[in-house]
Amino acid sequence: MIMERRNQPGVSLTGRGPAAHVAPGTVVAVLRITALAGGIGGSRFLRGLLRAVPDAEVTVVGNTADDITLHGLHVSPDLDTVMYTLGGGIDESQGWGRAAETFAVAEELAAYGAEAQWFTLGDRDLATHLVRTRMLAAGYPLSAVTEALCDRWQPGVRLLPMTDDRVETHVVIAGDDQTERAIHFQEWWVRLHAEVPARRIVLVGADQAKPAPGVLDAIAAADVILLPPSNPVVSIGPILAVPGIRDAVRAAKAPKIGLSPIIGGSPVRGMADAALTAIGVPTTAAGVAELFADLLDGWLVDTVDEAATEQIEAAGISARAVPLWMTDPDTTAAMARAALDLAEEVRTR
Structure with missing residues (x-):
């Protein structure tokens, strides 16, 4: 026991x-x-x-x-950063993304003029998002998908998403005419480098979410x-x-x-x-x-x-x-x- x-x-x-x-044979909690x-x-x-x-x-x-849909793919930046960092696959110089990454797909998307060029997805990283998106589309909840992805990385922790429901951080900023508009947190953080003052930060969907x-x-x-x-x-x-x-x-x-x-x-x-x-x-x-x-x-x-x-x-x-x-x-x-x-x-x- x-x-x-x-x-x-x-x-x-x-x-x-x-x-x-402790004595030999004792089960230590x-x-x-x-x-x-x-x-x-x-x-x-x-x-x-x-x-x-x-x-x-x-x-x-x-x-x-801070999850976001890019090129039809469900990207979970914070979950992936934990998974890659603890699993030994992180780009140490950046602290995010995959080590030894290449960007052939991103270059092709840019050549087509595809949107969201401000958020670059590497080729190795894309595989994670493809698997996640496919599993979500098949009906698996994000918690089950995260567990499956961690089977590959073995991060040494049990990684749980806060919720299986969709919650997004949006930032309310003022446009050129001072009219307020809301943008996804990633756009404010990555594209605008948080240089445009945030009037409010809103968690869309949080009030209806349930813990995973x-x-x-x-x-x-x-x-x-x-x-x-x-x-x-x-x-x-x-x-x-x-x-x-x-x-x-x-x-x-x-x-x-x-x-x-x-x-x-x-x-x-x-x-x-x-x-x-x-x-x-x-x-x-x-x-x-x-x-x-x-x-x-x-x-x-x-x-x-x-x-x-x-x-x-x-x-x-x-x-x-x-x-x-x-x-x-x-x-x-x-x-x-x-x-x-x-x-x-x-x-x-």
Whole structure:
């Protein structure tokens, strides 16, 4: 029989400590971690997490609100970035797309004048989208499709889409005549580089969506729930917007620990500042912590933001300052250990 996981002396949330000292033949419970993640930052953190606690059972609830249809194909950028990064197929220089990619199809599409040339799909990447689109057309839900794709990549985590329903992040901008119009998030992010100010960010379909199978169970069963340094507005925000998910995280008994995607007033990567501005949240480590204040037990900030810990603690969130630049695998693994250390501290206080 597997022994009870929570609050047992043989189980350590850090992957160290008492769990290493058990009698021969004893069945040691596996640390269960659930992470809400999307994008490059979240994927790189997850790689460090697996390095830090290789024996943990990790479930990733991935953002699907930046999914888009291009050339008739269903593209899931955040799910694919997690899958490729953890499966060893990512283009490391970009942090997205396939390694050793070629672009023969994209060149031919451009020669035909096909639309969406601002979003280039590589030849290897196209195979993923073809398989996904074919399976969806055959009636399989996105969660089953994602599981099938992960059979090939073996990412070392259970990757779940936040929902099987279609949810899209749209950005409301002003046109040349100042008339408001909504565009898909990918167009704002990739084509416009978020240089056109967003008046609002709207999650189309989120209010009618349901959590994908396994999502709520993974949250309820977790020993630790992590919010990696993903974009808080367009990666983590849409996940929490699916009815039932935010409530499940709030109600979970596990410690909820987040890592700031903002260091020294600037995003670790990407244009999260533009998205935060659109929803009226300061581009600071404390500002993002307060965005998730109803959920968090602990929040890690970079050492340059150590002064912000007092403000974060005043909001009822335990805060610690540690190095958060994901410069190499060892540093990223140390970040993950720091998050688990804070979870253990919160759990035992």
